[in-house]
Every structure is written in C-alpha cells, then in structure tokens.
Amino acid sequence: MKNKEPLILAVVVFFSLVTYYLVEPYAHHVMHKHVESENFAYADLPAITKTGNAANGKELVMNAGCAGCHSIEKAGMPAPMDAVMAAQSYGVNPPDLSDAGAIYDAKFLADLIKNPAHALKVEHKYDAAQGKMHPMVPFYGMGGDMDQEVADMVAYLQSIAISPADVTPKIAFENACGRCHSVSYEKWTQVGSKPAFKHKKDELAFDIKVLEYQDSLKAYMGKLPPDLSMYIRSRNEQFISTLIENPQNHLAGTAMPRVGVTADTADKVIEYMKDAGDTKRHERESVGMNVMIYIVIFAIFALLWKKQVWRDLH
Structure with a gap:
C-alpha cells in the first residue's frame, strides 16, 4: 500500500x-x-487662476444671498433659522462660514460656490438635467468676471477664518462632520453638544429637537449617518482618511458628500475620533513610556547587581 x-x-x-x-x-x-490616498489634491477641481480681493469678496458674500442659508458669526450674521428648521428646509443644517477658509480646501470652496453637486461629488443624486437640483443654489455671478468674483469670495472667507494652525480637532470635526454624524461618547449630537439639564423636561425637549433633525437628515441622505464614537476602532486611519477625501472611492453611489477639507483638517478630524473612541489614549501612552523608563533603569541596576554578586566567582 x-x-x-x-x-x-x-x-x-x-x-x-x-x-x-x-x-x-x-x-x-x-x-x-484598499484605496490609495489622493493626497487631498482635488485634482478633478479647476485651479483658482485669479488673485482674490477680500474686500470685494465681503461685498459679494453679503449680496449674493449666502446669508439666506448660512451664518457667519464672525461678521455678526446669525443663522437665519435654527438647525431643525434648516434641516427641514435643506435636508441638513448649512454650516457657519466663519472658519470655512481654514478648514476647507480653496479649490473645493470655489467649485462649491459655482457648482455644489460637482464639488460634493453627488451629481448622481442631484442631476440638473433631470430637474434634481442640489439644495445649495449655485452662484451665477454678479455681472462681472465670475472667476474673479469667486476668487474674491474665497479670499474673504480665508481672511476672516482662524489660522489653520489654530483649528483644533474639535473645531475640525464639528465643522466637517458634526452636522450629519453624532458622537455619543462626547455628547455630540447633530444639533450641537448635549448640555447637562437641571430639569428632565428640558432634556426631553432637546432630545425631541435631535430626533426631528435626524428625521430630516434620514430623508436627505437615505439613512441616518452612523454615530462615530467607536468608528476609529472598527476602521483604520487610512480607510477613514480616504473616505473623508472621496467617499465614492469606497462606496460608489453613496449619498455621503465629499467633505472638501484640507489634509491637515482631515488629520485633526481623525485625532478627534481617536480621542472620542479611546478617552484614556494619552494617559495610557504616558503610562507606557514611564513603564519603559522603569524597565530600562531596573535592567541597569540588575546588571550592576549581577556583576557585584559574581565578581569574585569569575
């Protein structure tokens, strides 16, 4: 056999x-x-070829109807309606533009002003040829050179924004992601941070606002975007970064728009998610370093002790 x-x-x-x-x-x-990063270059978007004039941009932003949907707190322009009513009108609450110039890529902002569906990569959902218009109305110009006008508007938004270096992970997340995603571990809801309430009825009233907002968001997106409290622990950083950069590369046909943030802002969004998903991260890293230092010192003393004990036997 x-x-x-x-x-x-x-x-x-x-x-x-x-x-x-x-x-x-x-x-x-x-x-x-695996999706390779595009390095947040937004190569599909046209470059800004004009030098923007912030003063002219301010006039254009004020007169082009931006304040009809957006707040610009730094310019003393509050939101025209609360978050719930805005979501009922547009599907999602339009962002405050105070720091947009530091958070978002300049090319993205320019294209967003001219053609929102294209900049956000949701043309499959909002096809003007089929009468499906994006809730954000495109800017058609104020009678002058449109490219110059858009460059001026972007320059104005950059002039009023904080320095990109001053954008914190919290600011980055709340502006770029926080109007669609909640982070329950950080008590963040789509309408803002949930405060501590003295009376239960006040807490219930806040929860009702959140639910009403989420109903509008679900109708707009097709489903409620997930809570991101633990997302960093179920997905790796490379996945999240490339998803932020271009959701269509991972989920073709998704209703999630391209966010249009800079590479630095994306890193800060991920930093926020790391802190939310692992609140003891920095403390653990500090303890780990102290343990390694202890082990090195202990090894040195152990070696010296060993030499002392065995000195007369060699």
Whole structure:
C-alpha cells in the first residue's frame, strides 16, 4: 500500500491556501478594497487662476444671498433659522462660514460656490438635467468676471477664518462632520453638544429637537449617518482618511458628500475620533513610556547587581 501522507498533506495545504485567500486577500481587496490616498489634491477641481480681493469678496458674500442659508458669526450674521428648521428646509443644517477658509480646501470652496453637486461629488443624486437640483443654489455671478468674483469670495472667507494652525480637532470635526454624524461618547449630537439639564423636561425637549433633525437628515441622505464614537476602532486611519477625501472611492453611489477639507483638517478630524473612541489614549501612552523608563533603569541596576554578586566567582 502506497504512502498516502504526501497526498493528504497536499490536500490540506491546498484547502488551507484557498481558505486563507478567501479570508485574507479576497476579503481585503474585494470586500474591503484598499484605496490609495489622493493626497487631498482635488485634482478633478479647476485651479483658482485669479488673485482674490477680500474686500470685494465681503461685498459679494453679503449680496449674493449666502446669508439666506448660512451664518457667519464672525461678521455678526446669525443663522437665519435654527438647525431643525434648516434641516427641514435643506435636508441638513448649512454650516457657519466663519472658519470655512481654514478648514476647507480653496479649490473645493470655489467649485462649491459655482457648482455644489460637482464639488460634493453627488451629481448622481442631484442631476440638473433631470430637474434634481442640489439644495445649495449655485452662484451665477454678479455681472462681472465670475472667476474673479469667486476668487474674491474665497479670499474673504480665508481672511476672516482662524489660522489653520489654530483649528483644533474639535473645531475640525464639528465643522466637517458634526452636522450629519453624532458622537455619543462626547455628547455630540447633530444639533450641537448635549448640555447637562437641571430639569428632565428640558432634556426631553432637546432630545425631541435631535430626533426631528435626524428625521430630516434620514430623508436627505437615505439613512441616518452612523454615530462615530467607536468608528476609529472598527476602521483604520487610512480607510477613514480616504473616505473623508472621496467617499465614492469606497462606496460608489453613496449619498455621503465629499467633505472638501484640507489634509491637515482631515488629520485633526481623525485625532478627534481617536480621542472620542479611546478617552484614556494619552494617559495610557504616558503610562507606557514611564513603564519603559522603569524597565530600562531596573535592567541597569540588575546588571550592576549581577556583576557585584559574581565578581569574585569569575
């Protein structure tokens, strides 16, 4: 009787390799495909070829109807309606533009002003040819050179914004993601941080506002965007970064818009998510460093003690 062990080994190896391929490479490149970063270059968007004039941009922003939907708190322009009413009107609450110039890429802002559906990469959802207009009305110009006017508006938004270096992870997240996503671990809702209430009725009233907002958001997006409290722990940083950069690369046809943030802002969004998903992260890293220092010092003393004990025996 021939030795069947090599045949059995070959069969086991074959099925082990097939199983490995289905679980590891196939699952990663098909079910969770790797997407290379585009380095937040937004190469599909036209470059700004004009030098913007912030003073002219201010006049254009004030007169072009931006304040009809957006607040600009730094310019003393409050929101025309509360978040719930805004979401009922537009699907989502339009952002305050005070720091837009520091958070969002300049090319993205320019294209967003001229063609919102294109800049946000949601033309599959809002096709003007089929009469489906994006809730944000495009800017058609004020009678002059439209490219110059848009460059002026972007220059104005950049002039009133804080320095990009001063954009904190919290500011970055709340502006870029916080109107669609909640972070319950940080008590963040789509209408703002949930405060501590003295009376239960006040808390219930706030919760009702959140639910009403979410109803409008679900109708606008097709489903309620997920709470991001633990998202950083279920997805890696590269996935989240490239998803922020261009959601269509991961989820073709998704209603999630391209956010249009700078690479630095995206890093700060991820930093916020790290802190939310692991509140003891910095403390743990500090303790880990102290432990390593202790081990090194202990090893030095152990070596010196060993030499002392064995000195007379060698």
